[in-house]
Amino acid sequence: MATQFVIDGLKATIEGKEILKGINLEMKGGEVHAIMGPNGTGKSTLASALMGHPKYEVTDGKVTLDGEDVLEMEVDERARAGLFLAMQYPSEIAGVTNSDFLRSAINARRGEGNEISLIKFIRQMEGKMKELEMNQEFAHRYLNEGFSGGEKKRNEILQMMLLDPKIVVLDEIDSGLDIDALRIVANGVNAMRSEERGFLIITHYQRLLNYITPDYVHVMMQGRIVKSGGPELAQRLEAEGYDWIKEELGIEDETVGQDE
Amino acid sequence: MSTEMIVPVDRETVAALSRSKNEPAWLAELRVQALEKAAELNLPIVEKTKIDRWNLQAYGTPTSVNAVTAWNEVPAFIREVFEDEAADLNNVVVQHNSGAVYSQLQEDLKQQGVIFTDLETAVREHEALVKEYLFQAVAYDEHRIAAIHAALWNGGVFLYVPKNVEVSVPLQALFGHDNASATFAPHVLIVADSNSRVNYVDNFISAEMSEASVINGVVEVFVKSGAQVNYASIHHMGAQAADISYRRAHVENDGRIEWVVGEMHNGNAVSETTSILKGNGSTSDAKIICVGNGEQKLNITTKAVHFGKSSDSQMITRAVMREQASSIINGITKIEKGATKANGEQTERVLMLSPKARGDANPILLIDEDDVTAGHAASAGQVNQEQVFYMMSRGIKREDAEKLIIRGFLDPVVTELPNEELQTLLRRYIERKLGQ
Ligand SMILES: Nc1ncnc2c1ncn2[C@@H]1O[C@H](COP(=O)(O)OP(=O)(O)OP(=O)(O)O)[C@@H](O)[C@H]1O
Numbered sequence: 065m066a067t068q069f070v071i072d073g074l075k076a077t078i079e080g081k082e083i084l085k086g087i088n089l090e091m092k093g094g095e096v097h098a099i100m101g102p103n104g105t106g107k108s109t110l111a112s113a114l115m116g117h118p119k120y121e122v123t124d125g126k127v128t129l130d131g132e133d134v135l136e137m138e139v140d141e142r143a144r145a146g147l148f149l150a151m152q153y154p155s156e157i158a159g160v161t162n163s164d165f166l167r168s169a170i171n172a173r174r175g176e177g178n179e180i181s182l183i184k185f186i187r188q189m190e191g192k193m194k195e196l197e198m199n200q201e202f203a204h205r206y207l208n209e210g211f212s213g214g215e216k217k218r219n220e221i222l223q224m225m226l227l228d229p230k231i232v233v234l235d236e237i238d239s240g241l242d243i244d245a246l247r248i249v250a251n252g253v254n255a256m257r258s259e260e261r262g263f264l265i266i267t268h269y270q271r272l273l274n275y276i277t278p279d280y281v282h283v284m285m286q287g288r289i290v291k292s293g294g295p296e297l298a299q300r301l302e303a304e305g306y307d308w309i310k311e312e313l314g315i316e317d318e319t320v321g322q323d324e
Numbered sequence: 325m326s327t328e329m330i331v332p333v334d335r336e337t338v339a340a341l342s343r344s345k346n347e348p349a350w351l352a353e354l355r356v357q358a359l360e361k362a363a364e365l366n367l368p369i370v371e372k373t374k375i376d377r378w379n380l381q382a383y384g385t386p387t388s389v390n391a392v393t394a395w396n397e398v399p400a401f402i403r404e405v406f407e408d409e410a411a412d413l414n415n416v417v418v419q420h421n422s423g424a425v426y427s428q429l430q431e432d433l434k435q436q437g438v439i440f441t442d443l444e445t446a447v448r449e450h451e452a453l454v455k456e457y458l459f460q461a462v463a464y465d466e467h468r469i470a471a472i473h474a475a476l477w478n479g480g481v482f483l484y485v486p487k488n489v490e491v492s493v494p495l496q497a498l499f500g501h502d503n504a505s506a507t508f509a510p511h512v513l514i515v516a517d518s519n520s521r522v523n524y525v526d527n528f529i530s531a532e533m534s535e536a537s538v539i540n541g542v543v544e545v546f547v548k549s550g551a552q553v554n555y556a557s558i559h560h561m562g563a564q565a566a567d568i569s570y571r572r573a574h575v576e577n578d579g580r581i582e583w584v585v586g587e588m589h590n591g592n593a594v595s596e597t598t599s600i601l602k603g604n605g606s607t608s609d610a611k612i613i614c615v616g617n618g619e620q621k622l623n624i625t626t627k628a629v630h631f632g633k634s635s636d637s638q639m640i641t642r643a644v645m646r647e648q649a650s651s652i653i654n655g656i657t658k659i660e661k662g663a664t665k666a667n668g669e670q671t672e673r674v675l676m677l678s679p680k681a682r683g684d685a686n687p688i689l690l691i692d693e694d695d696v697t698a699g700h701a702a703s704a705g706q707v708n709q710e711q712v713f714y715m716m717s718r719g720i721k722r723e724d725a726e727k728l729i730i731r732g733f734l735d736p737v738v739t740e741l742p743n744e745e746l747q748t749l750l751r752r753y754i755e756r757k758l759g760q
């Protein structure tokens with residue numbers, strides 16, 4: 065069965081402020097959707113709400129992955145069901161090595177009694193690290209601790225590759241990456257494209273989409289998707305900015321959650 | 325108040341103890357003198373902890389033990405510390421209750437003049453050397469507990485490393501207690517002569533006993549110029565035992581002391597680890613972790629006193645408190661006048677895992693010299709929920725995520741232990757104390 069991910073009328077608040085005001089989006093395995101939009105319009109909030117971050121309260125709407133109710137699940141259950149979020153600001157966890165963390169994550173997914181053998185795990189991890197041109201020492205470093213911005217992003221992609229999710233949300237995976245790293249990360253994502261997997265890519269810049277061609281591009285403002293189109297929409301945004309959309313839709317302040 | 329009420333031991337017991345160990349007259353006198361002093365002295369001042377309400381009477385009586393000649397005759401609860409087959413048994417001193425029972429040192433170290441034996445034996449065989457240093461770092465008349473220790477100490481360790489000798493293998497001591505009515509008061513005395521180097525590790529363990537006991541241990545370390553002593557200590561004894569440890573190092577010019585302490589005790593504890601940086605360029609690094617559970621009350625102090633110019637002290641304490649456990653974590657950096665260019669940094673962090681757990685981190689800087697640098701950081705809080713979310717977002721269950729984070733909080737200190745076996749041992753205690 066092809067993967068199907070449906071967001072239907074999703075509303076969410078943080079500290080009582082409504083940030084998501086009814087998001088509708090349908091994704092199938094094999095598709096790449098890009099979400100663009102000015103700062104502070106709710107993109108990361110959408111990503112966090114989908115993953116189940118405790119700070120965000122979902123007040124309305126429905127999210128299903130292959131027919132299963134995602135919002136009913138705990139964060140870890142969502143992950144094990146196949147949802148993956150590469151975060152805009154990944155946490156640093158001192159004292160936990162990257163490889164211990166990765167192995168725990170893989171084993172959580174495989175379930176008790178079916179743990180991956182150490183040797184196989186190391187082989188997999190080292191293989192993927194090589195693809196991402198990551199120095200092997202990152203396996204033994206503490207999780208994200210002291211990683212540069214770009215190194216953290218690469219580490220997010222490493223996790224994605226090892227966890228083999230069905231729906232991947234990438235929140236500004238391109239920010240902080242140098243030109244070479246952008247290509248490496250994009251290649252990593254492209255290598256993962258398949259009929260079983262859908263991608264939701266949050267980005268500000270066309271350059272990532274030059275490497276990863278999206279099937280759909282959505283624009284978020286004021287906590288809603290206000291416009292959708294094909295790859296050409298991203299190109300127009302890159303060339304002209306957001307003003308024309310705001311004009312077209314009569315929006316003055318595109319942000320969300322400011323003094324209401 | 326009669327002497328017996330303050331100090332639960334009498335003069336005759338102490339005199340008999342000296343006789344039974346064939347001690348020289350000066351030491352026999354010192355014990356009696358200390359006992360008399362104990363009755364006059366107050367309890368030590370232990371910041372924010374009312375130790376006067378603790379049961380500090382249960383010192384038991386000195387009880388003779390039989391030395392053994394083979395490792396497999398050492399009581400099982402002590403041997404279990406070295407569960408690991410790979411453990412190095414060539415350099416071990418073992419104390420069981422009130423006395424030393426076993427001691428080994430590899431031949432080549434003996435040839436180089438290294439002395440590693442129990443302190444009782446050292447008093448007989450290396451009297452002058454012991455006399456020169458005993459109670460010179462922790463004076464017998466500092467406070468009542470030190471005085472009682474000086475009157476009652478038993479077993480212990482004497483380690484002497486001659487000039488320029490480097491000992492690479494860790495020398496280990498095991499202090500085991502399984503009879504609550506037997507006095508247990510190990511005294512560790514280490515002298516590292518100029519430009520020598522040594523790794524020493526001790527383990528305090530006990531069988532689970534239903535009666536109360538007091539463990540009164542003192543550690544004195546003398547680091548001569550250019551020498552380095554790495555001292556690791558792991559304490560893991562029963563809930564009914566009050567564990568009081570005063571550890572103190574005197575460090576001379578360009579000498580270095582490194583402390584790694586795992587306070588995994590199950591009862592109340594007072595633990596003070598002090599580096600006196602006497603010499604110019606002397607340095608100290610102290611890393612202490614502690615896990616409290618049940619009703620435990622813990623007072624953990626790390627201290628550096630700077631006299632030497634350009635002396636440097638680093639202190640890290642990390643404590644995890646669960647259930648109703650409470651802890652006072654003190655970090656004291658004292659820089660004396662004249663210790664120019666000294667530097668002292670300290671960090672205390674407490675992680676609280678339950679609403680009833682308490683943790684109080686107190687960084688204290690006492691600085692009497694202008695030309696110095698010093699810094700401190702302290703925090704007490706719960707497991708970071710952002711980190712838990714991050715881990716859960718990769719499929720890891722909440723419980724496992726928290727476990728990983730807590731272990732990770734302590735791990736930077738665990739990995740400081742000199743070998744895998746000890747790291748495994750400490751991790752095992754940590755898991756046990758975390759109820760896992
Ligand atoms: N934890 C929070 N506490 C308070 N306000 C928040 C919090 N998280 C988000 N917000 C607010 O919600 C709004 C949307 O934030 P969000 O991070 O979703 O924006 P974004 O579209 O991802 O922006 P950017 O492009 O800058 O990453 C902002 O006004 C932000 O300040």
Ligand SMILES: [Mg+2]
Nearest residue numbers: 107108109152
């Ligand atoms: Mg964002």
